[in-house]
Amino acid sequence: MMKKSTKLANKSAQSAEPASARGEVPASNRAARAQERRAAIVEAAMEEFIARGFAATRLDDIAKRAGVAKGTIYLHFKDKESMFEELVRIVIVPVVARLTALPPPTGSVRDLIEAFASNFLKEVIGTRRGDLVRLIVxxxxxxxAVADFYYREVVSRGIAAMRALIELGIARGEIREKDLARYPQILVAPAMIAVIWQSLFARHAPLDAQDMLRVHLDLIFGERRTT
Amino acid sequence: MMKKSTKLANKSAQSAEPASARGEVPASNRAARAQERRAAIVEAAMEEFIARGFAATRLDDIAKRAGVAKGTIYLHFKDKESMFEELVRIVIVPVVARLTALPPPTGSVRDLIEAFASNFLKEVIGTRRGDLVRLIVxxxxxxxAVADFYYREVVSRGIAAMRALIELGIARGEIREKDLARYPQILVAPAMIAVIWQSLFARHAPLDAQDMLRVHLDLIFGERRTT
DNA sequence: TGACTATGACTGACTAGTCAGTCATATTTA
DNA sequence: TAAATATGACTGACTAGTCAGTCATAGTCA
Known part of the structure; x- marks a missing residue:
């Protein structure tokens, strides 16, 4: 049973990712149905955990939101805690997969990083995924276990990728500050701050994240000549 | 029987009391004693909330840590929720007070900001106060209520102060990037990231926050001529 | 000063309620 | 129909908040 659910879990990670199965076709076979349910549970749990945090989230609420009985959750997950941990994996893995599919190293380093930033802006800042980052913090x-996983799968890879880009930028003469390669965190910091800002202070003082990131890149690469 | 057990309980409660009134002056009057207890509760609650988060913290644990009966907490605070909110205020207000006592604007803007940074490094990053920041996030x-308070008392003031410094730096020709004044967040971002990094990833990859902040300032002000 | 009373800070057993996890039963599928 | 799934009522552990009772100290009086 444990094995089975784990197997299902892997499969569902994909279909679980975007929207859930709301009022869709009854799904011909059992496996597909189970997938849908699992996906619905993951989606619902995500919402609840983000909104209330781990401890304050009730499984009854997750079940209700997923349109499922509480017992059903236990057919897919061992308990609340491992559910949370697995959840983070399920949601993050596809993101990592997408990031790993790096755009081809064409054009300037600045263009590359700008592509990254605009992607981050669209896919993370101010979205559910951004809230997930806050949840992990x-x-x-x-x-x-979550912190370890997140460090291993996201942070260390991201830092390494940024470092490579920075070194390329330095080699090409686009970036002056050579020590920056030692702290790729500096490159990423404003983006992370934007994520947190949006979920905490957006109502007090909305932040134009896109413009801020542009200014930050100007700081690192020097002002742009072109418009 | 009730009497007896109560009496014994009292005794044990006292001898169990580790934290506050150990070896201190017995506190002449009641008011002073009450203050001590209140302080002990605040201290204990801080530790517990930081370690477990709001929802998972038990008032019984706070009471035990403070060397106080649970009922005593309710003599000082309305309930768990308002206790948490009040707590944040109690801990943050003195910090704001200290920050408001700005150092005199002597020397270069870089020196000023460096003084800030080194202070932040010592007083916040990797300390209980740093954990408090993470707790608020x-x-x-x-x-x-907490987010509002924190924005009003800390964030907006901090941003304003940084903006003033940046504008001064621009006016004096120390800072090139004029748009930086629009986003003081960029100046502060690495410091915030350092706070979060220390509490999440320090064990995986320790971060030399001091050096990182130096590099970041080099980026903004240009490399230092002096050693 | 010494005895006697009043005060209110403090205690912790208790109540009422919550919620993670279970399992006997019902439903669906092949 | 047998097996696989799904359900939700139920249980027991746990905890926020209460309150009747205690007792060290402050205040008063002779």
């Missing part, structure tokens, strides 16, 4: 200390 | 969305 919030729960990380209480879920070492 | 974590609980903010569920405690609008």
């Amino acid at each position: 919030a729960e990380g200390p209480r879920f070492p | 974590a609980e903010g969305p569920r405690f609008p």
Whole structure:
């Protein structure tokens, strides 16, 4: 049973990713149905965990939101805690996969990084995924497994990729500050701050993240000549 | 029987009291004692909330840590929620007070900002206060009152102060990037990232925050001529 | 000063309620 | 129909908040 659900989990990670199965075709076979349910649970759990945090989230609410009985959740996940951990994996893996599919190294380093930034802007800042980042920051200390996973799969890879880009930029003479390669965090920091800002302070003082990131890149690469 | 057990309980509660009134002056009057207890509760609650988050923190644990009965907490705070909100205020206000006592504008803007940074490094990054920042990021969305307060008292003031410094730097020709004044967040971002990094990833990859901030300032002001 | 009373800070057992996880039963599928 | 799934009522552990009772201290009086 454990095995089975795990297997299903892998499969569903894909279909679980975007929208859930709301009022769709009854799904011919059992496996497909199970997938849909699982996806609905993942989607619902995501919403609830983001909105309330781990401890304050009720499984009853997740079940209700997913349109499923509470017992059904336990057919797919061992318990609340491992559910949360698995959830983070399920949602993050496709993101990593997409990021790993790097755009071809054409054009200037600045263009490359700008492409990254605009992608990040569209896909993360101010979206559910952005909230997930905040959730990980919030729960990380209480879920070492989550923090470890996130560091290994996202942070360390991201840092390495940024470092490579920075070194390329330095080699090509686009970036002056050579020490920047030692702290790719500096390159990423404003983007992360934008994520947090949007979920905490957007109502007090909306932040034009796109413009801010542009200014930050100007700082690193020097002002743009072209318009 | 009730009497007896209560009496014994009292005794044990006292001897169990580790934190506050150990070896201190017994506090002459009641008011002073009450203050001590209140302080002990605040301290204990801080630790517990930081370690477990709001929802997962038990008032019994706070009471035990403070060396106080649970009922005593309710003599000082209305309930768990308002306790948390008040707590943030209590801890943050003195910090704001200290920051408001700005150092005199002597020397270069870079020196000024460097003084700020080194202060931040010492007083926030990797300390209990740093954890508090993370706690606010974590609980903010569920405690609008806390997020509001934090924005009003800390963020907006900090941003304003940084903006003033940046404008001064631009006026004096120390800072090239004029648009930076529009986004003081960029100046502060690496410091915030350092705070978060320390509490989430320090064990995986320790971060030399001091050096990183130096590099970041080099980026903004240009490399230092002096060693 | 010493005895006696009043005060209110403090206690912790208790109540009422919540919620993760279970499992006997019902439903659906092949 | 047998097997596989799904359900949701139920259980027991746990906890926020209460309150009747205690007792060290402050205040008063002789």
